[in-house]
Structures are given as structure tokens and as C-alpha cells.
Amino acid sequence: MIRLEPRKEMSKHLLYLTPVMAVALTIVLGMVMFLILGKNPVRAITIIFVTPLTDLFTISEMIVKATPLILIGIGLSFGFRAGVWNIGAEGQFTIGALVGGALPALYPVEGFWVLPVMCLAGIIGGMAWAAIPAFLRTKFNANEILVTLMLTYVAVLLLSVLIHGPLKDPAGLNFPESRLFNESATLPTLIPETRAHVGFLVAILAVIVAWVLLARHVFGYQVKVMGQSPKAVSFGGFVEHKVIWVCLMISGGLAGLAGTFEAAGPVGQLVPALPVGYGFTAIIVAFLGRLSPVGILLAGFVMALTYIGGEAAQIEMNLPSAVTGVFQGMFLFSLLGIDVLARFRIRSTGRALVGAGE
Amino acid sequence: MTDIPLLDLSGITKRFPGVVANDDVAFSILPGEVHALFGENGAGKSTLVKIIYGVQRPDEGEMLFEGKPFAPAKPSEARAMGIGMVFQHFSLFEALTVADNVALGMNKGAVGSDLDKQIVEVSEAYGLTLDPTRYISSLSVGERQRVEIIRCLLQNPRLLIMDEPTSVLTPQEVEILFQTLRKLSSEGCSILYISHKLKEIRELCEKATVLRGGKVVATCDPRQETAKSLAEMMIGTSLTFAERQEQDLGGDRLVVSNLTTVSNDPFGVDIRDVSFRVRAGEILGIGGVAGNGQVELMEALIGECITAAGSIRIDGEAVGTMGPTARRERGMCSVPEERLGHGAVPDMSLWENTILSARTRKGMENNGFLNLQIAQDFADQVVAKFNVKTAGIGHAAKSLSGGNLQKFIVGREILQAPTVLVIMQPTWGVDAAAAADIHRALQDMAAGGAAILVISQDLEELMAISTNFAVIAEGRLSEPKPTGSQAIEEIGLLMGGVQDSSGGVDEGAPA
Numbered sequence A: 001m002i003r004l005e006p007r008k009e010m011s012k013h014l015l016y017l018t019p020v021m022a023v024a025l026t027i028v029l030g031m032v033m034f035l036i037l038g039k040n041p042v043r044a045i046t047i048i049f050v051t052p053l054t055d056l057f058t059i060s061e062m063i064v065k066a067t068p069l070i071l072i073g074i075g076l077s078f079g080f081r082a083g084v085w086n087i088g089a090e091g092q093f094t095i096g097a098l099v100g101g102a103l104p105a106l107y108p109v110e111g112f113w114v115l116p117v118m119c120l121a122g123i124i125g126g127m128a129w130a131a132i133p134a135f136l137r138t139k140f141n142a143n144e145i146l147v148t149l150m151l152t153y154v155a156v157l158l159l160s161v162l163i164h165g166p167l168k169d170p171a172g173l174n175f176p177e178s179r180l181f182n183e184s185a186t187l188p189t190l191i192p193e194t195r196a197h198v199g200f201l202v203a204i205l206a207v208i209v210a211w212v213l214l215a216r217h218v219f220g221y222q223v224k225v226m227g228q229s230p231k232a233v234s235f236g237g238f239v240e241h242k243v244i245w246v247c248l249m250i251s252g253g254l255a256g257l258a259g260t261f262e263a264a265g266p267v268g269q270l271v272p273a274l275p276v277g278y279g280f281t282a283i284i285v286a287f288l289g290r291l292s293p294v295g296i297l298l299a300g301f302v303m304a305l306t307y308i309g310g311e312a313a314q315i316e317m318n319l320p321s322a323v324t325g326v327f328q329g330m331f332l333f334s335l336l337g338i339d340v341l342a343r344f345r346i347r348s349t350g351r352a353l354v355g356a357g358e
Numbered sequence B: 001m002t003d004i005p006l007l008d009l010s011g012i013t014k015r016f017p018g019v020v021a022n023d024d025v026a027f028s029i030l031p032g033e034v035h036a037l038f039g040e041n042g043a044g045k046s047t048l049v050k051i052i053y054g055v056q057r058p059d060e061g062e063m064l065f066e067g068k069p070f071a072p073a074k075p076s077e078a079r080a081m082g083i084g085m086v087f088q089h090f091s092l093f094e095a096l097t098v099a100d101n102v103a104l105g106m107n108k109g110a111v112g113s114d115l116d117k118q119i120v121e122v123s124e125a126y127g128l129t130l131d132p133t134r135y136i137s138s139l140s141v142g143e144r145q146r147v148e149i150i151r152c153l154l155q156n157p158r159l160l161i162m163d164e165p166t167s168v169l170t171p172q173e174v175e176i177l178f179q180t181l182r183k184l185s186s187e188g189c190s191i192l193y194i195s196h197k198l199k200e201i202r203e204l205c206e207k208a209t210v211l212r213g214g215k216v217v218a219t220c221d222p223r224q225e226t227a228k229s230l231a232e233m234m235i236g237t238s239l240t241f242a243e244r245q246e247q248d249l250g251g252d253r254l255v256v257s258n259l260t261t262v263s264n265d266p267f268g269v270d271i272r273d274v275s276f277r278v279r280a281g282e283i284l285g286i287g288g289v290a291g292n293g294q295v296e297l298m299e300a301l302i303g304e305c306i307t308a309a310g311s312i313r314i315d316g317e318a319v320g321t322m323g324p325t326a327r328r329e330r331g332m333c334s335v336p337e338e339r340l341g342h343g344a345v346p347d348m349s350l351w352e353n354t355i356l357s358a359r360t361r362k363g364m365e366n367n368g369f370l371n372l373q374i375a376q377d378f379a380d381q382v383v384a385k386f387n388v389k390t391a392g393i394g395h396a397a398k399s400l401s402g403g404n405l406q407k408f409i410v411g412r413e414i415l416q417a418p419t420v421l422v423i424m425q426p427t428w429g430v431d432a433a434a435a436a437d438i439h440r441a442l443q444d445m446a447a448g449g450a451a452i453l454v455i456s457q458d459l460e461e462l463m464a465i466s467t468n469f470a471v472i473a474e475g476r477l478s479e480p481k482p483t484g485s486q487a488i489e490e491i492g493l494l495m496g497g498v499q500d501s502s503g504g505v506d507e508g509a510p511a
Helices: A012-037 A041-054 A056-082 A089-106 A114-140 A144-164 A199-216 A218-228 A230-235 A240-267 A278-288 A293-317 A322-343 A349-357 B045-052 B075-080 B098-104 B115-125 B141-153 B171-186 B198-204 B227-235 B294-302 B324-329 B350-358 B372-385 B402-414 B432-447 B459-465 B488-495
Strands: A002-006 A344-348 B007-016 B019-029 B034-038 B060-065 B083-086 B159-163 B190-195 B207-212 B215-220 B252-259 B274-279 B283-287 B312-314 B332-335 B420-424 B451-455 B468-473
Touching: A012 A041, A012 A293, A012 A322, A041 A056, A041 A293, A056 A089, A056 A199, A056 A218, A056 A240, A056 A278, A056 A293, A089 A114, A089 A144, A089 A240, A089 A278, A114 A144, A114 A240, A199 A218, A199 A240, A199 A293, A218 A230, A218 A240, A218 B350, A230 A240, A230 B350, A240 A278, A278 A293, A278 A322, A293 A322, A322 A344, B007 B045, B019 B045, B019 B060, B019 B215, B034 B045, B034 B171, B034 B198, B045 B159, B045 B190, B075 B083, B083 B141, B098 B115, B098 B141, B115 B141, B141 B159, B141 B171, B159 B171, B171 B190, B171 B198, B190 B198, B198 B227, B207 B227, B215 B227, B252 B294, B252 B451, B274 B451, B283 B432, B283 B459, B294 B332, B294 B420, B294 B451, B324 B332, B332 B402, B350 B372, B350 B402, B372 B402, B402 B420, B402 B432, B420 B432, B432 B451, B432 B459, B451 B459, B468 B488
Parallel strands: B034 B190, B034 B207, B083 B159, B159 B190, B283 B451, B283 B468, B332 B420, B420 B451
Antiparallel strands: A002 A344, B007 B019, B007 B060, B207 B215, B252 B274, B252 B312
């Protein structure tokens, strides 16, 4: 029989080493997979993980993908530390895009104030969507995992309904999409001729603010206490319901902002296919980044790389599009597996008995 | 005397990273002997019994059980040899019945077909009344311990190991336990009794092995020793006990009037119409059997549970609706019963744990931002002042031994110089020297004008330090009386829930 035995205090180095090991293990597993598929594993890995880093355009595309992942991942990390499991960031992202993009979709007005209003609306939209699970959890003790997840499907369908209805482009030949956002409603780009937009700077800002909150602010402290021993929360003079609300408002707000950025940036309009899974991938980003702001920044780029590299592999090696998803799944799996091994040691109890006789 | 020892240990050594828990330990237990193993916190008692019970294996040395080599790799092997153990922290499932829990802790094959009947028979034979169909969650701490003991007894043990069994019991319960142990011993079962309560050891045990720093420092017959000489063997130096100082009491600091709460917990206790006051310079001791509303009273007093505004006043100000932080601002600090998980966050470092309760009074928080330097300095101060044994304030709270963590938490609150201190089980799990230090610190605080409320199950402790004394039973508080003015029988009755202000003992008011 195999048994897991807890190790003593886990070292800080190991804590940051395990995500790196997980990336390495994922690459090894990926090579095995390509071997079985009959593809050249070295070439496939090179295309996915190395080639994208050698070209300015693909790097800019990584920034495009990493921006929502980092923003959402940062938001989720507070709740995940506190034991508030918002796994419906995809829904808050969708509502954020919908509410933030409603203005240019309905009224193509001009003005410097348009983008800030859109961003604010997107944040409020995401928060409102996250307020539903917050209310249900604090009032009726409803499980936020289920509520947030189910609301994701509601949000995606709501977006679809509205784009087929009132938000549809009047001059769009009845296609289910909104009108293209005008200049005032489009995010300025960071690098000319690319889609990388200023939302990335906001993501960096979120990383810095999150770091300060976690390391130096009493709110970050509350979040840590609540995640580690809920009973100590009230002893410390904190209120559990407040922490739940604030965590869900932060994750909902940042996901909503990311949604608005997506609509006002790379997509440039509202389409039913706007939610492509950033809200779910960001969960992996948060954990791969050890729920620490800087870690999430790095993990956001690693995950973005799997998107870009996966696309390149599809085109160049005729691989199925599932490659990206498979890699993301393997990341989470390897990370969780290595974490277990870092915290516990495996002992076969059969052998222990033999040892006793020596 | 007549035959070979039941258990004989020689040269037992166990090392952990950075510390030698047991160093060349040797002693033996005769059949039917009640053998005490005692020493202060961290002396290596727990490690040693874990080795005997097969939880841990020694690095060196050997054990003989009835003259034959004995090296259990896991507890079930020790149990198969007839060794039973009652741990300090019970391992019971609250959602299961007594019988289910007993069955879970026994070796396969040892569970008979009619377990319920066996439990009743054994419990009656040893005077430990217990209903096998009750759920653990509805049992008091003392009853839970009985479940653990009966689980051992059902397996006809040759050696019963008891780890600090009396720390949670009332005097009456202790007496019943001792009768049970004596009966067992007269039937030939050896008992290894771990404790640092000197009085008990002298009363119960016929032989004692004293551990200090992992080594055996003395073997004696405790009945021939005085409490003082035993204590000195244990800590290796001379002891000075805190003496109660009589002094004038000042004005009211903490006033509780008609405090009533309704517990959310289905197994919780409602506080019913409790009134008392604690004056400056006073230490009010509240005794009682665990589970009679102590935790609920504590939560209401320190603000974890909100009550009617005027039911609790600090220095005249109504604070019933304020949370813990606002009460700390007004001078009230507290030490909850549960150290790990309530009074301290297990995975956080010691200095991070000072932020939990000391950030307001120590000025660690400024507009929500934390000054980590103050927290670290304060943690250093607590560690130095209260002699907390730790490799550094960066280590996690859970890495400290129970007694050391208790010293840290008590120190964290006392060094905030509160004007009102509510403290539960102040010396739970700490050794005699540290307990004396904590008692002295509490008395110094009172002498400095603070009002102190001590809630404890250790009657001796309450009698030693408190100015006035009251008993909580079923959520009601008896009228506080000067300590020492009540006979021990009267206190025992109060603890049993018999309250009568008129003094007629038999007319206990029905609820």
C-alpha cells in the first residue's frame, strides 16, 4: 500500500521552484505526447515554446493574451488565498465586456471620456455579476463555486441574446455582431502595428497594487488569515462576510475590466465568441503563479505562450487545435502533482514493515 | 519485584533536525506498576511514548517487552502486544457515535459482534458511565476521554499510556479516573502516566522517571518526595511560587450586566443572564467544567459575538456592539482557549501573528498599511520577555511546542499593557516554571491597576491567583465570592450545576 506522509515545514525555495519544475515536466510530457502522435517532439516543442519568443510580433500577441490572464489571475488570487472560490471569472469577464462595450455598440459618440466611462462600466458590470454569489454566500451560505460557475453560462448566453438583438450592428447585414467600435472607444496600442494595447500597463499596475496590498496592507493580511484559519479571523477583529464581499468585488471588477479591454482592444466590437476561456485559464495562471502577484505576471506569460505556440503548431505541423488546451491542462496537473510531492513524501507501508525487522 | 519488567527500555535515542528529543533514555516498568513519566514541556515525554506506541521509531536503543525484543513499526503492532494509549488530544469523530468511534480505533478482529454490550459492561466495571449510542459531539470533554479509555480497555491492555489525562477534568472526574487506574493496576495492568502535575503524581504513582532535555535525570518514588523536590528535579533549579498579594481594589473596569446570548451552534451553550464586575487590581477567576459556556462567554466579552450594547462596559463605556478591534482600542486584550487556529494562525510566522491582535495597540497599522518593523520588534520583545523557545521569529507558529506557543500568545497580550485582560486557560500545557512566570505577570498587571478575568478548568490555578472566584455551569454564573471563602464541596456542587443563592444545597433550582 502507498501512503502519503507530510513533510516538515516546506522551504521557501521549494515553493518557488515547484512551478518551474511543473513547466519542465509539462514540456517532457508534451514531447512524449508528440512522439506518440508521430510528430518530431523537439521540433514541436521548439515551435510552441521557443519560436514565439524570437519574433516581435508574436511577443506582442503574447502581451495581448497575457493581459486578461494577468488581470483576472490577480483578482482571483485574493479570493483563492482567503478560501473564496470564484471560478466564474469567465462570466464576469463576459458581463464586463457587455456592459463596457454597450456604449460604443449603441451610440458611437466621440470624446476622450468614452474609454474611461467604458472601463468604469465594465468594472461595475463584473462586480455586479460577482455580487450575486457574494450575496448568496453571505446571506444563505450558498456555495460560491457552483453559483459562479453556473452564472458563467448565463452570462455567455446573455451576451449572445443581446448581440442578436438590441446590440446588433444596424448596417451589419443581420450578422450577429455589434458595430465596430469607433476611435474614441478603442484602446491605444503600445507597440505600433500590433494589437498589444495599454491594458497591459493596467495589468502591471494591478500586479504592483496587489503586491502592496498583500505584503503591506491589513486587507492582504485578513485574506491570508482567513485562508489559513477562519476562526482566527474574528479574533483578529475582522469580519468574514466583509472579506468575502471584497474578494469577490476585486475578482469580479478586474475580470470585468479585462472583458472591456478585450472588446475595446484586440476584438474591437462585441461578438458572441468574445469569451474564449481567459476566465478559466486565469485559474491555472493564479495557481501556477503561487497566488503571488509577481508569480502571476510570469505565469500569465507562460500561459499566453501556450496559446500562441499552440496556434503556430496547428499551422506549421498540422496539429489539432486541442493542443493548447492539452498543454494548459498538463500545466495544472503537473503543478498539483509536484505540489503534493513537495508537501508529502510517498511511503509504501509494506517496505516499512520489512525495515522494522532489521 | 518478583518478575521481569513488562517493558524495559535501554539506550533509546531519537533525533530530530536540530534537536535530540531523547538521549540514551533507559527505564523499566513492572507489571501492575503505575509509573509516572514527568518533565517540563519539550523534555521529550511525548516523543518517548510515541516510540513505545509505535508512532515513531528510535534512532538507537532497544526495547524489551516481557524480555523479548520489541520494535513496533505502527500503533496497531503495539496494540496487538497489549499496549493502549490515551492521547492528550483525542482522535474522535464528532459526527459518529461512541460505539462507532470505539470500533474505528481497534485492530481488525478485535471488534466483537456485540460491541455496544461490551462497552456498557466495561464502562460499568470501571465506573466510567458511557452510553454507546450517543454522538461524540454531544459529549463533554471528560466523557470524550472516557471513550478513549474504554477503547483501550476493551482490548485488555497490559500497559496503558495516559498523556496528561487530567488537564481537562473536574476534581470529581479526576477522582473517578484515579479509581479506575488503581483498579486496573490491581488487576495487573501497568500504567505509564505522563503529567507535570506534581500533586497527582504523588497521589497516584509508585515510581517516577524524570526527564529533562531528553535525558533521564532522576528516578524516584514520588510518594517519598515533596512537591517542591519533584518540581526541582523537573526544572533543575529552585522554584519560587507566586504569592497572592492582598491589596485594595480600585473602581469598576469591566462590568457585565444581564448578559444573555443565544448560540448559533446546535451544541453550543446559551449564556443566561450573567452579571459580574471586575475592578482595577482584581483577578476574577471563573471555574467550571468544560463546555458550560466558557467559550461563549469569552466570545461575547471580547467582541467576537455581538450583544446588547449596555450588557458589557469597559471603564463605563458600553461596548456590547463593538468588535474586537474597537474593544482593544479601549484597553481590552484576550487570550482564547484554542491556541493554534484561533489565537494564532498556524502557518504564519511569529511576527506575522503579532499583527493579528496587537496591530491596534502597538501602532502597527496606519490607515490600513502595516509597519512590519514594529511587528518584528514586538515579536522579538515577546520572545525575549517570556522566554519563548524558538529558532527565530520568522518560524511558523505551528513549529512551536504547545507550551511555547502559549507563552508567546500570553506574552503578546500582556505586553500590550491592557487595562482589561480576559484570559482562558492561561497556563494550559506549560511547565511549572513558565506557569509561575505567567501567574506572576498576571499579578503584576493587576497590581498595576488592570482588571483580569481568568477562565480556567484548573481549580488549583484559580485558587492560587484569583482575588474573587465564581463558577460557570450551563451558561449561568454563580455569585463571585472571595477566593478561599468557599468549601471545595460547595464549588464542586456549583460546577455540577447546582446553584442556590439561599445556601440550601439540596434545593438545586431546576432549569
